[in-house]
Amino acid sequence: MSKYITLLKLSWQNGLVYRTSVIMWRFRQFLKTLMSLTVWTVIFASNANAFNYTQDSMITYIFLVSFLQSMIIASALNGLAHRVYSGEISNHLIKPINIYAYFAVEEIADKAKNVGFLLVEVLILFLIFKPTIILPSMFIFLVFLIWSLLGMILNFIISLLFGSFGFWSPDTWGPRFLFFMIINFTAGSLFPLDILPSVIQKVLYLTPFPYLSFVQIQLFLGKFNNQEVFTHSIVLLFWLGLLGSFAS
Amino acid sequence: MINRIKTYFKIWQHFGKNEWQVTFVNRASNLLFMIGKIIRLSMSLLFLMLIRENVEVFAGYTSDEMVVFFLTYQIIDILSQTLYRGVYIFSNLVRSGEFDFLLTKPINPLFRALTGKPDINDFLFLFPNILISFYLLSSLELNITLISSLWYFALVLNALLIATALHIFVLVVGVLSTEVDGVIWIYRDLNYMGRFPVSIYMEPLRFALFFLVPIGMMTTIPTEVLLGIAPTYSISIAFLVGIGSLILSLKTWNWALKKYSSTGS
Numbered sequence: 298m299s300k301y302i303t304l305l306k307l308s309w310q311n312g313l314v315y316r317t318s319v320i321m322w323r324f325r326q327f328l329k330t331l332m333s334l335t336v337w338t339v340i341f342a343s344n345a346n347a348f349n350y351t352q353d354s355m356i357t358y359i360f361l362v363s364f365l366q367s368m369i370i371a372s373a374l375n376g377l378a379h380r381v382y383s384g385e386i387s388n389h390l391i392k393p394i395n396i397y398a399y400f401a402v403e404e405i406a407d408k409a410k411n412v413g414f415l416l417v418e419v420l421i422l423f424l425i426f427k428p429t430i431i432l433p434s435m436f437i438f439l440v441f442l443i444w445s446l447l448g449m450i451l452n453f454i455i456s457l458l459f460g461s462f463g464f465w466s467p468d469t470w471g472p473r474f475l476f477f478m479i480i481n482f483t484a485g486s487l488f489p490l491d492i493l494p495s496v497i498q499k500v501l502y503l504t505p506f507p508y509l510s511f512v513q514i515q516l517f518l519g520k521f522n523n524q525e526v527f528t529h530s531i532v533l534l535f536w537l538g539l540l541g542s543f544a545s
Numbered sequence: 546m547i548n549r550i551k552t553y554f555k556i557w558q559h560f561g562k563n564e565w566q567v568t569f570v571n572r573a574s575n576l577l578f579m580i581g582k583i584i585r586l587s588m589s590l591l592f593l594m595l596i597r598e599n600v601e602v603f604a605g606y607t608s609d610e611m612v613v614f615f616l617t618y619q620i621i622d623i624l625s626q627t628l629y630r631g632v633y634i635f636s637n638l639v640r641s642g643e644f645d646f647l648l649t650k651p652i653n654p655l656f657r658a659l660t661g662k663p664d665i666n667d668f669l670f671l672f673p674n675i676l677i678s679f680y681l682l683s684s685l686e687l688n689i690t691l692i693s694s695l696w697y698f699a700l701v702l703n704a705l706l707i708a709t710a711l712h713i714f715v716l717v718v719g720v721l722s723t724e725v726d727g728v729i730w731i732y733r734d735l736n737y738m739g740r741f742p743v744s745i746y747m748e749p750l751r752f753a754l755f756f757l758v759p760i761g762m763m764t765t766i767p768t769e770v771l772l773g774i775a776p777t778y779s780i781s782i783a784f785l786v787g788i789g790s791l792i793l794s795l796k797t798w799n800w801a802l803k804k805y806s807s808t809g810s
Contacts, residue, residue, distance in 0.1 A: 321727030328734045331750075332741075339604045339745050340596070347599055425747070471574030471581075478581040482588045492595055 300394060301402055308373075308406035323414040330363040330418070334426055348492040354518050355489075356428040360419065361517055362486055365510035367415050369448040370480060373407035374400060377460025378469035397457075404453055433517050440526060444513045447533050452509055454540045485511030491520075505536040556652060561663050568665040578666050586674070589615065589740070590681075604745045609685040610772050611741070616678045617768045618740045621701060623667050623674055625708035631662035632712045636725035644720075645807050655798055658716050659709070693771050696780065700767035703787035707763050710787075713794035720801040732758065739764035744777050755786075762786045 313319060337359060341352035350358070377400075380386050389396055433441065462472050481487055483506035490498055490511050501507055512529050515521055521529065568575050593615055597608035606614070635658050638644040647654045682689075711732055719725040735758050738746065743754045743761030755761040755778060766783045769776040776783075 317724055318727050321731055325731055325734045328731075328738070332738050335746055336741055340600055342604075343602050344600055348595070466573070468571050468574030471571070471577035475577045475581040475584075478584045482584065487588060488592050488595075492599075493591070 301398060304394070304399060304402045305406055308403045309409065312373075312406055312410045319410070319414075323411075323418065326363070326367065326414075327418045327421070330359060330422060331425075333359045333362070334422065334428075338426065348489070350489065350492075353429045353431055356426065357431045357518060358489055358514055360422070360428070360430065361514045362510060363419070363422075364415060365445065365448070365513060366486055367411040368408055369445060369452050369509050369513075370484060370486070371407065371411055372452060372456045373403040374453065374456035374460055375473065377456065378463035378473065381460060381463030382467050382469060400457070401453065404449075408449070431518060433519055437516060437519065440530075441513055441517050444508075444516060444530070444533060447537060448509050448513055451505060451533070451537055451540065454537070454544045455505065455509075457544045458540065480506060480509065483507060483511075484509040485514065489514075491515070505540065508533050508536060553652070553656060556656075557660055557663075560661050561665075564663050564665050575666055579670065582666065582670050586619070586677075589619075590677075604742060606742060606774075607686075609687060610768075610774075612681055612685060613687065613772060614742055614764065614768045615740050616681060617701070617771075618736070618764045619674060620678065621704045621708065621763055622736060623671050624705060625712070627664050627667040627671060629659055629708070629712045630664035630667070631657075631659060632715050632719075632725065633729055634662060635716055635719045639719055642807070644805075648802075654802070655713065655716070655795075659712060688773055689771060690773065693773055697767050697771035700770055700780065700783060703784055704763035704767060706787040706791050707759050710790035710794035711758065713791075713798050717794070717797050717801040720798075720805050736760055736763075742768070742777075759786050759790065 334356065337355050338352070340347055341355065345351070347355075386396075389399055392399075432438075459472060459476050463469055466472075483490070483501050483504060485507065490501055490507060493501075508529075512521075512533070516526065516529070593612055596603065596611065600608055602608075603611050635644075638647065638658070644654070644658070647657050650657070715725055715729050715732060718728045735754065738754065739760040743751060743765045746754060751761075755765075761777065762783045766776045766778060766780070770780060
């Protein structure tokens with residue numbers, strides 16, 4: 298166990314070696330959230346309701362997207378395909394550590410780093426926009442935390458599967474770019490998926506991507522009844538089981 | 546002067562041909578890039594259409610006018626990406642020492658660093674974009690005159706001057722610190738904010754987007770002029786910012802080159 302704690306410390310330090318890059322990356326996330334908040338604030342300035350959202354629920358949505366983007370979708374495994382193709386992964390395979398645990402430790406360190414920055418960003422945005430955030434009941438909040446944790450594991454598995462492209466092809470950037478585009482849209486990062494026509498929503502729900510942040514936010518906003526909470530929990534576990542078995 | 550321009554155009558054509566060949570070597574990867582770009586454009590358009598259907602007024606602009614802001618951003622962004630994709634790999638040239646070789650060649654190193662890697666994907670993507678733009682423009686309720694169209698065209702050229710200047714500033718950062726990646730992506734994100742009229746953002750961000758990183762001069766002013774809306778800042782200020790930023794960027798580049806100490810080993 299101690300070797301994994303040491304790895305965690307090393308990964309944390311590695312993540313902060315290029316501090317300027319990290320700060321610039323976080324600044325970009327901050328800009329994106331700032332733009333979303335501004336656009337939706339402007340929309341609600343002349344409309345009390347839009348797309349079946351009130352201003353408070355939409356602002357809460359954007360804050361949650363920003364949070365879950367950093368906690369679920371941001372991943373240290375983005376460069377995995379290149380590490381596989383370049384042979385760098387061989388260095389890890391010959392060490393007396395479990396390769397999956399190694400990746401998981403890298404992921405935890407990355408997310409811990411994000412949390413630190415995220416708290417500062419959210420505080421600044423709070424002071425600028427002074428929003429009213431909708432809070433759920435304690436039970437729903439607990440389910441939200443569990444679903445978020447499961448979302449992280451799901452993204453970890455999907456990233457592992459995308460990383461395996463490196464075993465077959467040197468062109469790793471193309472699939473990665475496409476993956477980012479798909480995730481950005483299907484996880485509800487650009488806008489809530491429930492403002493889309495119902496046909497598109499139904500198609501998206503056939504994929505695991507809405508479970509990478511959209512359903513968690515809908516749960517938080519109280520848009521699911523008990524039956525839907527149960528159904529989505531089962532579907533989330535199903536995707537974890539199915540993709541997990543592929544990954545292993 | 547004319548001969549010099551012809552020579553540089555020929556060289557640029559060679560860059561383009563080389564990149565064309567590279568693009569078609571990695572066909573599968575580039576196809577995925579293209580699909581990704583189509584998804585991104587489709588989603589942005591879908592979002593705009595949804596706003597158009599559900600929201601009548603956006604910060605004083607009609608929903609049809611909002612679509613024109615987006616199309617202006619899209620065209621300027623793709624044109625600058627097509628021309629200046631080389632900036633994205635500039636830090637590699639500095640770190641590897643390859644930039645030293647460029648300095649010894651009988652062409653301007655700035656020209657090589659800026660335009661040495663035209664983006665063929667974006668070039669190919671430009672044509673469907675123009676078609677979609679014309680189709681959308683024809684379906685919108687707008688009051689566009691010939692005079693406003695001519696001013697718009699001149700201001701889009703001015704926007705390309707500003708884009709050139711901003712890319713040169715990124716190269717300057719690359720020469721001084723090799724930290725290009727973060728800076729160019731921050732520029733992209735700031736540029737992305739230009740999909741909407743920059744006047745919607747709060748101060749001091751609004752001022753910064755008009756004068757420090759003049760995205761507003763690139764997208765907001767041309768669109769306002771095209772639509773016949775009184776521009777947030779006058780056209781002469783937009784041209785002043787365009788020409789001024791280019792002169793300043795060239796002077797900064799020359800200064801940065803004098804500070805460049807080579808790889809040294």
